[in-house]
Amino acid sequence: MMESRNEAQHSVECDLCQQPVSFFCRRCTVNLCDTCIAIHLRVKSKNGHDIVDYTSKDDDDTCHCDSHPQNDCSAYCKTCDAPICILCVTIKHKSHEISELSDKIEELLKVIAKENDRLRSSKNEFEKILDHTTKMLSSISLYYKQRKDEVTARGEEWHKLIKEIVKKLHQELDDIQKEHEDVLQKQKKKFEEMIAKLDEMNGKTAKLKKSKNVKEMQIFVPVIQNHQNLNEFSQYSFPSFYECKIDPNYLQTYFGYVEKMQEKKTLLLEDELKQSELSSTRILDVPTVTSVIDTGFPASEKSKTRLYDMSVTDDNKVWMGGASRELKLFDLQGHRRHTVSITNIGMYLCMYNKQVVYSGTNAVRMISDTDTVVTMFTTGDWQPYGVTSAASGDLLVCLRKDDQNKVVRYSSTGTVLQEIQYDSLCQPLYKEVVYITENVNGDIIVTDWEKDAVIAVDRLGIFRYSYSVKDSDYDVCSVATDSVGHVVVTDCKDNKIHMLDRDGRFLRYIIPEGGINRPRAVCILGHGEMMVGESKTGIAKRIKYLDE
Ligand SMILES: [Zn+2]
Ligand SMILES: [Zn+2]
Ligand SMILES: [Zn+2]
Ligand SMILES: [Zn+2]
Structure with missing residues (x-):
């Protein structure tokens, strides 16, 4: 790290001779090498020179007078609410209310420190929240996997229910089929018997045609007269499967739904809660x-x-x-x-x-x-x-x-x-x-x-x-x-x-x-x-x- 910074520093050159830079004149904003400092200081400047180490060229810890940029401020004009230099005190702001610069610095630093404390008081809470959030991020996928598993389980439950319904309907169809076959079987038998009976009558009739047996004919006449032919034929409907219409929304309301993510805001308190005074209380022994x-x-x-x-x-x-x-x-x-x-x-x-x-x-x-x-x-x-x-x-x-x-x-x-x-x-x-x-x-x-x-x-x-x-x-x-x-x-x-x-x-x-x-x-x-x-x-x- 150090080395790369040094390299970066050395890649900057002296503005006068292109040697690696070592110093910086703040007043003239000029980069200088060791040997050119003397040359530069000899150059007349309205504001004078302020040579600093190149590495600290940006650490401006002094304050220059607005009216006399060559001078550092050494007092504070309350009337103008501005820092001023020694020349200003005696000339431009002569009749103004002047205070010590250090007093103003103290006053400002007090405000800054107080505000800084206020902000820093939240740091513990921020760090706690950061830790909480980081942990959540690393384990959130497990949470969602668990919820997905729940949905899968629900789906399996439904699959099971649907299988049971299919089985039940199959059973119903099997039962009806059996009933249907039974009635058809009976019908078949009934008509077979009827046709056999008719054939029997027909045979008898043919036989009697060639006969002169009156007695037998007399017996047969009421039999053939009273024979009742079938006058009805039953037909059975074919049960069909009616598919109920599937409404995906309707299904969803029965299946379940995923509650949407919601945002709930809690105010973060800046001031840490006052620690109550513990010293004034003592727990009684008995x-x-x-x-x-x-x-x-x-x-x-x-x-x-x-x-x-x-x-x-x-x-x-x-x-x-x-x-x-x-x-x-x-x-x-x-x-x-x-x-x-x-x-x-x-x-x-x-x-x-x-x-x-x-x-x-x-x-x-x-x-x-x-x-x-x-x-x-x-x-x-x-x-x-x-x-x-x-x-x-x-x-x-x-x-x-x-x-x-x-x-x-x-x-x-x-x-x-x-x-x-x-x-x-x-x-x-x-x-x-x-x-x-x-x-x-x-x-x-x-x-x-x-x-x-x-x-x-x-x-x-x-x-x-x-x-x-x-x-x-x-x-x-x-x-x-x-x-x-x-x-x-x-x-x-x-x-x-x-x-x-x-x-x-x-x-x-x-x-x-x-x-x-x-x-x-x-x-x-x-x-x-x-x-x-x-x-x-x-x-x-x-x-x-x-x-x-
Ligand atoms: Zn130089
Ligand atoms: Zn200079
Ligand atoms: Zn001044
Ligand atoms: Zn003033």
């Missing part, structure tokens, strides 16, 4: 239970569970959902303050714009101010599970359809703003999404019951971390986050609450005084308290866990 609420939900028939989800209101009350078609509002002392009827059991709920919102059948519903159920939006053939409101003012919803799982960011009117379903390798992120929460840094965190893990993606939907415990006694249930970014996970098998930091690293267990039995629902109350619901007892415990 978390204490400050109140106990008996929610009174009945036990479900199958799993004998009662309490499923909860969400805290702005005025510090908690909506609870359980194994009945109602949501109950409790204050923190445990008094029931309100009850509303809903369309299904209260499995998943959250607060959204001061209203309580829950997942209904293929729809997200809201309780209005008049306690009526309002459908916010429907979710098509996807079934909603966990719901949570996002800091952006949107709703994040866990959705499932067959074996597919995703998280969708909806606007309040149900516009799909973002879909989170695949990782950077184009493979499904989730197997069984259940509960969901958003952390203070924008992370979207779900519990996945099939994977038995907590899975976090960032605001853009790019995988961040997965938390699980290689322990059969661990059963991840629900998840919540507090104001400093702690991730709180209920473990309903091991009667523990796991506390993680915002990067998904285990910090410690939260086991309140007196223990907690099959914790499921969880929400953060503020003031270092959380509310945790016991799935089977229907008891909710208010737990002080942070020393604030």
Whole structure:
């Protein structure tokens, strides 16, 4: 590399003698060799000379006066908003407000540095997106191959069905043919017999012609008189195969279709999210239970569970959902303050714009101010599970359809703003999404019951971390986050609450005084308290866990 650059430099010649260049006069823009510097400096120039090393000829780190190009600027005229030289200070700008050049430089560099910091703050995110995109590019073909395999499988399924139809119709034709042959056979036999009978009569008649046996004739007359000839002849239609018209569009609607690619834009934030102050909080060694609420939900028939989800209101009350078609509002002392009827059991709920919102059948519903159920939006053939409101003012919803799982960011009117379903390798992120929460840094965190893990993606939907415990006694249930970014996970098998930091690293267990039995629902109350619901007892415990 160095060599080629040197060669390039040496291919440039001195403007005076054609020797390889070494220096450059900025004022005269002349290339010079070692020996010609002296010659050049002797040449009179109005602006003087400014000889620099040829390699640094473009590094102009000084500023020349506009009025006196031979002079470097040494002051700043505030009145003219321009750098000026020492001559200007005493003559042209004499009566103007002059400041130190260094002050102006400091001021400008401050602005530049600030803007540069602003731009650089995005670099981490850009690099993360670049990495994500690069990985996706390298594995996207696998994704499409999998989808093509699905189409092929569908085609094979249809081929099989068509083969079965062909077989069935063949069988029908075989059956009809047999029936057809049978009737023809019978007809053949009947007419053969009839003709034989006629021949017999004819023979008898011929025989009697030559006879004088009156008695025999007397016997034969009623026989021949009563003989009934066939008076009917049945004919059978020939069954034909009617081909139904094939409409390719009609076929397609039954076969399936490929959902088009859609673009969903997420705003990139320039300022990095403020890191909350962690130093002022300390997790209590022995978390204490400050109140106990008996929610009174009945036990479900199958799993004998009662309490499923909860969400805290702005005025510090908690909506609870359980194994009945109602949501109950409790204050923190445990008094029931309100009850509303809903369309299904209260499995998943959250607060959204001061209203309580829950997942209904293929729809997200809201309780209005008049306690009526309002459908916010429907979710098509996807079934909603966990719901949570996002800091952006949107709703994040866990959705499932067959074996597919995703998280969708909806606007309040149900516009799909973002879909989170695949990782950077184009493979499904989730197997069984259940509960969901958003952390203070924008992370979207779900519990996945099939994977038995907590899975976090960032605001853009790019995988961040997965938390699980290689322990059969661990059963991840629900998840919540507090104001400093702690991730709180209920473990309903091991009667523990796991506390993680915002990067998904285990910090410690939260086991309140007196223990907690099959914790499921969880929400953060503020003031270092959380509310945790016991799935089977229907008891909710208010737990002080942070020393604030
Ligand atoms: Zn020269
Ligand atoms: Zn010069
Ligand atoms: Zn000047
Ligand atoms: Zn001036």
